[in-house]
């Protein structure tokens with residue numbers, strides 16, 4: 001009996017302590033939100049530390065009590081072995097760019113031409129890296145990088161350390177939001193001061209610093225980098241009955257996310273220009289770097305009707321601030337050889353920091369570019385860099401010449417293999433036409449393994465160059481025989497068994513890629529990744545494509561005579577035919593693995609326009625379905641439109657279809673016709 005009473009007493013104490021624990025979580029999370037998200041501290045740092053210490057002691061005594069939303073979960077400590085790949089159910093698209101008022105107006109007029117007079121939301125374009133945050137029942141379950149837009153990397157362990165990313169939301173809902181992880185100017189400066197004191201290389205700019213921090217396997221390292229995050233995109237607004245982007249922002253704010261305080265709803269394009277002008281002047285005062293302004297159509301229905309290209313939404317664009325120009329010395333001009341043998345002159349510059357990165361090279365494009373600018377070695381030149389664009393030499397400061405400058409002379413022989421360069425009469429570029437030129441082979445290999453081609457992780461440019469020079473790689477087929485040299489490779493400096501085995505596995509996995517990746521990787525002139533997809537989905541197998549004719553090829557929409565001729569020429573070359581045979585024998589897939597068209601007479605050869613919201617599928621799914629059945633989708637209604645499919649709340653396209661007498665299907669009819677395949 002006595003024993004029982006003591007137990008009961010202990011329980012009471014335990015209950016009390018657990019209550020206190022929950023209270024501490026609440027106090028600390030509120031303080032954290034007020035300080036970091038609202039920028040409005042409610043308790044002092046000392047008080048915060050006191051509560052945090054109390055909480056940590058309780059957690060040490062009762063590890064089984066620890067809650068996912070405890071502030072201790074942000075301290076970092078999780079270490080992962082590798083970044084898991086994640087698939088974005090809705091692709092994470094990028095934005096198209098505009099660089100001046102004229103291009104902004106072209107973007108706006110294109111929207112007006114579709115019959116809209118939209119309100120826009122203007123936002124600052126934060127210079128960081130985009131992130132997708134997934135919550136289930138209000139709890140953060142996954143954070144991922146954008147990657148190639150479809151496949152990103154799981155960075156949950158590091159994102160949890162970002163104080164402005166809520167671990168739990170104010171509502172227990174399932175939701176995905178997207179935003180930008182960034183490092184403030186102040187934090188970057190502090191970290192660099194420390195790194196300088198410790199003789200470590202400096203972090204070059206906030207974007208690289210943020211990206212480097214998020215790619216840490218150990219979350220303690222990421223936690224020290226004090227990253228921050230603004231949320232700006234809700235991929236599925238209709239799931240939450242949200243009709244405008246502005247409402248989506250408000251909704252995300254209410255859920256506990258940090259939004260950028262400068263977001264502004266405007267009524268017309270003039271107000272967009274005012275917003276841009278204001279921030280062009282005031283951007284230097286912001287505590288973080290921005291590289292432009294993002295302009296988004298406010299209405300979600302209008303967004304959906306405007307639709308997307310393969311890469312960008314048509315309802316948004318990014319205005320990029322004018323590139324910074326800096327003066328430096330042109331120390332030399334060197335020549336590089338591309339995959340196709342194209343020779344490019346490059347400027348070797350006195351290193352300068354421009355937009356936060358050190359620049360020591362810039363492209364000079366071709367002989368004409370150098371001659372038109374009358375560049376001489378030793379000149380002072382102005383160079384420019386805009387975002388990710390390769391730095392470019394703008395002009396020479398002739399008034400700064402000393403007379404010691406040396407004239408530019410175009411080379412006549414390949415700088416790598418020495419063969420005589422060739423130039424067609426109507427072209428500006430010189431080419432090395434030696435098929436065996438090492439520079440061409442190396443570039444070809446680099447292209448073959450690149451992300452949009454065979455996507456082989458672990459074969460970077462430097463490694464390819466080394467393997468080439470050591471004789472392990474010559475043609476792309478040799479990549480698939482690298483396993484024969486496994487033992488030799490593991491002995492090389494900088495490699496171990498694990499890294500070589502990972503590489504060999506990535507090579508092996510790439511054999512199962514769909515045909516379009518191989519086609520793009522082969523580097524057929526004029527066949528980019530989009531054309532490769534068109535060709536692969538049309539012909540389905542390599543064999544079929546190899547026997548196609550120029551006439552057949554030009555009948556495919558989006559394939560013009562230049563591409564057609566280039567494809568036929570490529571497959572007429574005995575060397576290419578034997579390479580493909582070799583790749584096939586090595587087990588590389590030669591078939592298209594995407595969804596295959598199943599012709600349906602209701603759809604074949606017709607153009608379709610979608611308007612309004614469908615309940616059974618998203619607009620993208622509907623488009624895919626239509627294309628699989630042989631139809632084509634376009635964005636605007638004309639006399640030539642075959643059918644307009646009208647979901648709920650159709651827009652002006654519906655009236656236009658009625659006026660032009662274009663047949664209209666409601667969702668029910670659409671679904672019925674799909675089912676007839």
Ligand code: IVH
Pocket residue numbers: 093094095123124125126127128129130180232233294313316318
């Ligand atoms: S919206 C479909 N809004 O800019 C909408 N992006 O150049 C996609 N970015 O990949 C993005 N600030 O990483 C959006 N306020 C903002 C942004 C923003 C920065 C980044 C983002 C995106 C890139 C496109």
